[in-house]
Structure formats: C-alpha cells, structure tokens
Amino acid sequence: MKRCDLLVDLGRRRFLSGAGVAAAGVAASAVLPANETKAAVPTARVTYPSTRLGNVNELKLNEPLDVAYPDDDASGVLIKLGKRVEGGAGPEGDIVGFTTICPHKGYPLHYNSERRTLNCSGHYSVFDCEAGGQETWGHATQNLPQYSLRVDEKGDIYAEGVDELIYGRLSNVL
Numbered sequence: 001m002k003r004c005d006l007l008v009d010l011g012r013r014r015f016l017s018g019a020g021v022a023a024a025g026v027a028a029s030a031v032l033p034a035n036e037t038k039a040a041v042p043t044a045r046v047t048y049p050s051t052r053l054g055n056v057n058e059l060k061l062n063e064p065l066d067v068a069y070p071d072d073d074a075s076g077v078l079i080k081l082g083k084r085v086e087g088g089a090g091p092e093g094d095i096v097g098f099t100t101i102c103p104h105k106g107y108p109l110h111y112n113s114e115r116r117t118l119n120c121s122g123h124y125s126v127f128d129c130e131a132g133g134q135e136t137w138g139h140a141t142q143n144l145p146q147y148s149l150r151v152d153e154k155g156d157i158y159a160e161g162v163d164e165l166i167y168g169r170l171s172n173v174l
C-alpha cells in the first residue's frame with residue numbers, strides 16, 4: 001500500500017472509532033435518567049490561593065495599574081473604571097483586572113483609556129474592559145481572561161481566579 005493510502009486508511013479508522021464513541025454516548029444518554037444525562041457546564045475558571053495585587057488607594061480613575069497574576073510570568077492590569085461593570089469588585093463594583101497577554105498569539109496588550117479597551121499591537125484585537133473582556137474586534141478566538149477579584153475592608157485587592165485560559169498555558173493550574 002502506498003504511503004498516502006495508508007494515511008487515508010488511518011484517517012478512516014480514526015473517524016469510524018470516533019463515530020463509535022459518539023454512538024455509544026447517544027445510546028448511554030438514551031437509557032440514563034434525565035438528571036444523569038446533564039453534563040456539568042465546563043468552565044475554564046480556576047481558583048487560586050488569594051493573591052494581593054494592590055490597594056484601592058493605588059488606583060487612579062481609568063488608569064491601569066500593572067500587576068502580575070497568577071505568577072510573575074503573567075502580566076496584567078487592575079483598572080478602576082468609575083462605573084459598575086461585569087466582574088467589577090470593590091464598593092462601587094468598578095474595579096476590574098485582566099491579563100495583558102493577548103489570547104490570539106501572546107502579544108502584549110495596551111490600555112486605551114478613551115475607549116476603555118485593551119488593544120493588541122500584534123494583529124489589532126480589541127477587548128472591552130467594561131464588558132468582561134469581550135473581544136470586539138480581531139483574530140482572537142476567546143475573550144480576554146478576567147481576574148476574579150475581592151476587595152477586603154482595608155481596601156486590599158485580591159485576585160482569586162481567572163475565567164479563561166491565559167495564552168501559552170495548557171492549564172490555568174500553577
């Protein structure tokens with residue numbers, strides 16, 4: 001058998017074995033009670049030990065504060081937006097945190113204070129900081145990973161998780 005025929009045959013067998021698994025899944029869901037067929041909704045959010053990133057006194061309205069989270073190799077920012085937003089923390093619900101590593105190919109992101117977006121200089125993806133890091137333009141195929149923040153009574157800001165996979169990582173687990 002020629003090499004390309006072998007590859008075609010290999011691909012056919014993989015396809016057929018995948019179809020078998022899919023058929024088995026359908027059959028299993030048909031016999032299980034309704035409450036057991038519901039798969040848990042997968043989430044990329046991972047909880048880390050609390051990490052203090054700063055204090056509310058260090059934040060200036062609409063100016064990013066550079067931080068790193070969940071480790072020193074993962075640059076990010078805290079931003080006080082001045083209005084309550086999705087994922088916002090603090091008394092006004094207006095403090096957000098994001099990675100500044102573009103989820104497309106890892107270029108650094110820069111804050112545009114006029115539009116309140118994080119913008120990529122690589123291929124121009126744009127992420128809306130007022131909408132949970134939603135991508136509004138560009139090549140990235142996921143939204144910008146946003147920190148899960150908590151602000152304590154002293155105003156210290158802690159990050160406790162990330163809601164998407166940070167670029168370049170196979171897992172958000174440290």
Ligand code: FES
Pocket residue numbers: 102103104105106107120121122123124125138139140
């Ligand atoms: Fe950011 Fe490509 S690396 S859009």
